[in-house]
Amino acid sequence: MEAGCVRFYEFGRPRDSVQYGLKPIGFPGAGKILLRMLASPVNPSDLIPITGAYAHRTSLPAIPGYEGVGKVIAVGRDVSPALMGKRVLPLRGEGTWQEYVTSPAEWAVPVPDEMDDYTAAQLYINPVTAWVICTETLKLGPGDTLVVNAAGSALGRILAQFSKMLGFRLIAVTRSNYYTDELLRLGASQVIDTATSPLYDTVMELTEGDGATAGIDSIGGPSGMELSMCLRRGGTFVTLGLLSGIPLNGAELSRRGSIDVKLFHLRRWNQQVWVQTWQATFNRIISMIMEGHLSLMTPAACYPLTEIREAVQAAESPGRNMGKIMLRG
The missing domain is CATH 3.40.50.720 (NAD(P)-binding Rossmann-like Domain)
Known part of the structure; x- marks a missing residue:
């Protein structure tokens, strides 16, 4: 099975460097989950590595995207089947600018049913x-x-x-x-x-x-x-x-x-934090949002992965109104 993804093969201006293509999708291994992505934001932190600012720790070709939300469609060995069909944040795994993402199950963050996809997609960075x-x-x-x-x-x-x-x-x-x-x-x-x-x-x-x-x-x-x-x-x-x-x-x-x-x-915080602290931090942030104490940006526009260059150009446009540029699988 192949599915869509965004890659960059060389460093440079993000809107020129990103490309849409296909990659094979396999069954998740032990301790992993496979998700169909629902929404991923285009953040400055996603674009900076494409410029080569962190070339010393970026292996090419690379798939950008640090955060997003998806629905679990398969679980690997030693993963609870109760995660099937749940929306989670697939963090500390693959880049999120793709249709399907494989992620470690223990670091995945469950999302409340009442929270919309675009808010959930911004819970991390x-x-x-x-x-x-x-x-x-x-x-x-x-x-x-x-x-x-x-x-x-x-x-x-x-x-x-x-x-x-x-x-x-x-x-x-x-x-x-x-x-x-x-x-x-x-x-x-x-x-x-x-x-x-x-x-x-x-x-x-x-x-x-x-x-x-x-x-x-x-x-x-x-x-x-x-x-x-x-x-x-x-x-x-x-x-x-x-x-x-x-x-x-x-x-x-x-x-x-x-x-x-x-x-x-x-x-660095990720490398030092215990999984229990990781989950507790997200639970606190989610509670702030659900109780109305914290609000995140609403989408300014949403683009399919096939229009990744248009999405990146919109995200980089100076003077655009408040709102997050989003990608959907």
């Missing part, structure tokens, strides 16, 4: 990243001030909601006023539009000259360096992404010495 950084890496709570750039992103929206839940103050940094009202509604204390306001001066004014307790940088380059300047002495600066494609100036950060710089990789 941004919610888990935001929760782990807030509660484990930074241990944020009342009295803390977090400043975060690229705040109009899915991650920024989630951090705004977590600031309300955990009681810390969020200063959200954007490059336009498009997201201001939404971020304030979700829980951000202030939004700085760098198109009209200087970042450092505004943060210092809002914090009465103290600076923020912590910062999260998803951009890198000059924008990330500017964000790091907004932290108080002893503050913690978390570098998370490289949306600009430009690395931070590590030598300059080291010379400064007044802040604690931490590099967060969800992959």
